[in-house]
Amino acid sequence: MSSARGSSTGSPSIEITEIRVSSQHDLKSVEVSTRSFKQKSPCLFGVKTHDFELSSPCRLSPSEPLHLCVRYRGWNITSANADIHHDEVTKAVKPQSSSKREWSQSYPKFRVVLILTIRSHADSELSGTGFSTARTDSELQPTTDAIFKLVDRFRVLVVGNTGVGKSSIINECFGVNLANVEHHKAGVSDINQEIIAHENGRFVLHDSQGFEAGEGENFQKVITFLQTRKGMVDVRDQVHAIWLCFPVRRSSGDRLFEAGVEELFSKKASGEFGPVPLITVFTKYDMLVEQVQFGNNLEFHKRNKHLDPETRNARLAEETTAKFQELCVRPFKEVVGSDIPHIAVSTSKEYKDTRNMLNELVHLTADCVKNSLAVDVAGDVALVSAIAQRVNSAVKIDAVIEVGKKRYWMGLAASVNFPGKTIEACLQVLHTDIVQVWNIQDDCGYLESKELKKLMIALVGDQYDEPSDPNTAFARVYSLLGALTALIGGLTAPAAPIVLPIVASLFLVKWLYDVYEQSALMLQRLMAYIVDFTIIMQLIFGLVANARLRLSRRLIKLVFKAYSKSEEKSKIHKEIKDHVKLAGRFNRDAALAKIVQLIKEYQMKPESMEELQSAVKTFENNEDEEWGLGKV
Ligand SMILES: Nc1nc2c(ncn2[C@@H]2O[C@H](COP(=O)(O)OP(=O)(O)OP(=O)(O)O)[C@@H](O)[C@H]2O)c(=O)[nH]1
Ligand SMILES: [Mg+2]
Structure with a gap:
């Protein structure tokens, strides 16, 4: 049996990282797709231009165009489409591996600018797609992208x-x-x-x-x-x-x-x-x-x-x-x-x-x-x-672990995969892989949004104060499920907005822009991000795939808040801290083994998933709400 790996065409390789769309009309969303890639912008309100930063680069191949679908608000037109072909771009932009380039085009209803990297065939052969090949380009590639290729x-x-x-x-x-x-x-x-x-x-x-x-x-x-x-x-x-x-x-x-x-x-x-x-x-x-x-x-x-x-x-x-x-x-x-x-x-x-x-x-x-x-x-x-599949969360958890083990969870303590990268870039790729494995329908891109990433970063940063909770007086003795139930019950009115207690700390996350370095604190944060986010995603999956609730910012906030208040989170963070102190940060596989153990131990058990379904029966999720984080 042969595979698609290592196929070469001799054409320059194009990776699109950002798409700017401008129009005379109010935009509702921008969607970009190829056979192996699909991403939709968040829902847009009152804007005529949108800078759509893709969560992972989209590769444009000579054999199929990039399809762009722009949707509008208002009554006159609902949507407009365009297909962008590989050769249109290569005719106008010359390969240059080291820097980002722009390509633009006007269509009847909108204008589009692609921000991209274009490399000659020789360059792109070097960057490779296999998991073991060292990448020479500046982006960290999600492991799931390599699988989907x-x-x-x-x-x-x-x-x-x-x-x-x-x-x-x-x-x-x-x-x-x-x-x-x-x-x-x-x-x-x-x-x-x-x-x-x-x-x-x-x-x-x-x-x-x-x-x-x-x-x-x-x-x-x-x-x-x-x-x-x-x-x-x-x-x-x-x-x-x-x-x-x-x-x-x-x-x-x-x-x-x-x-x-x-x-x-x-x-x-x-x-x-x-x-x-x-x-x-x-x-x-x-x-x-x-x-x-x-x-x-x-x-x-x-x-x-x-x-x-x-x-x-x-x-x-x-x-x-x-x-x-x-x-x-x-x-x-x-x-x-x-x-x-x-x-x-x-x-x-x-x-x-x-x-x-x-x-x-x-x-x-x-x-x-x-x-x-x-x-x-x-x-x-x-x-x-x-x-x-969208039914079995235990199978998902195993897949998250397996994808992690293929590359980025290895050698976390020794910065094997991350030298010279900012923490933001490292977390980005860890985050994307987890989101891709859970594969929850997310037309507005909430799970890859800057806001959710910032919340996660604040959660694993160790320097935030906890202001008193605006929704309810909340003792920190709840299990995750208990926290969720208490939170729903504690909303002053069924549709009262969920206020995240973590907002103030968003300004304390400067460490995010540091370059990755080997330190105990850094290892602790990366480990916590992986375990916390995997468990948060399991809950979201339980609510969306199993309990059939709509994915909304309100629902994500509910889960995030319940987790951040839960005793599971406290225990996980403490265990990670103790582990890093005891095992040191130079034992290459100890961090990986600890991450896997924590995920397996603290994942929601099937019985709890059933309880979760009845716990959310009274959760009012018809109207969505803003993240409420101010400008992120
Ligand atoms: N009791 C029971 N009814 C089922 C079950 N699965 C499907 N049905 C019912 O059987 C009927 C046919 O189900 P479909 O899923 O449409 O069957 P299908 O094989 O796709 O049928 P075609 O598309 O016509 O080939 C529907 O009325 C379903 O509600 C089941 O597990 N138990
Ligand atoms: Mg059928």
Whole structure:
């Protein structure tokens, strides 16, 4: 299997770091995208020009243009678009690796200036894209950018008959709404069509509706599709996982699957589709539970009515598992052997194990990807699967750690990756990697905003006073969850703005502009930033992906404030301080091991994630609010 790494075209390489847009009309937002990059400005108010600083450089390739979408406020026009091509820029700007250059162009409704670095091919070969290559340019490149250069989206083929629950599973696992996708509205399905939902750009779906194997046509389409994709040289174009869906069988009279499906398994076994993992998903498991509980003339009920509800539920779970083995797993293995991974899933909100089952599905998928694909790409594709999914926060935490370990969390104590950089640049790259792995839908760019970064910096700086809390008298004995609940309960009115107690200290963060140096204090701050921000992001993920709240500044402020007041934060900061004092700062891997231990220990446990959901039921999040930090 070959990969995109090290591909060369001979064209100059262009990296855009900032985009200035000016117009006669009031701007609402600016969005810039390529196939592997997408970023949107914050929501804009009352401005006709906007300097859009990208959180990480956007690479412009000769094979596809940069797409710019400018949205306006007001009634006359809503948006205008432009495509900027690599050769337009290279015709006007000469390569010069050492300095930033400008390229500008006027379009009918706006004018754009790109701030960029342009290097000749020879220069760009030097800077490299691999993790181990020393970079010669001035920017620190996020590790996730290097991963996305190899694979920018997790590519899933979902196969199964109409109504089996394919779209429901995809929606739940990837936090999308397939009903919004044009192709799904029309009810037309072409397996070759790439379905990319606006809500989650890290995921691309191919959907094979209907799979009447015996009938031939659809079946053959699936086979041909998989064979074609297998032959594609670029790993990003290959299929990374197949979910083959069958409804759970509820009685021995039902068919397990149509005649002919075995052929798919045998083609997979003989290597015709390459190493892509094929996972069998038995859908609508809740209906089997219901069948056991209420079917057969209420036989289960009659037999178990004397039990207390907890024991009765445990018995129901046990008997359903046994039924599942008898009706699905055993016959499945008899037909296809025991090598094909299989799993039961439900998407029903009423069923109590739905979340766990979806968690297991994405976990199993990441594992299968890691163990099946070619070794040189398997780890990175598995990471992209973890990044794409939006249900399992434990899988995200593992991915955050793995991405950190690839580069920037190594040698933190010895400044291996950061010599000559400002602290701001170091934190920037750590911050971006964590945000990219959590992959929370953030159309306004709040998670990469200057304001949130400043808050984080103030949180890990050690020299701030805590003024009395304006929202509520707040004792510092709360667990994180308790702090969140107390904070919501303590808001004087449901929609009262959340006031951050940390504002004053924003002016004390001069250390941010220092150049990175080896010092105990510096190490302490970097370690705290990584652990604090990972846990804060886990909470935000819990509220947005699991509890389905809208990402707003208000929600981020709530989480930030709860964390900064929590005993977890105090303990983490103390442990880091003690660690740096004891382990010294020259033990290369001790800091990394400590970071991993702290994240694992203080991450929110699954039970607490459920509590979190009920804790936020009364949180008023309809109206957003300003950061309230003054000028940052
Ligand atoms: N009880 C139960 N119903 C489900 C479950 N998953 C999906 N459904 C329902 O089954 C119906 C079909 O679900 P979809 O997700 O649209 O199925 P699909 O496979 O995408 O169907 P097509 O797009 O037509 O091929 C919907 O009414 C869903 O609400 C489940 O886990 N349990
Ligand atoms: Mg569907």
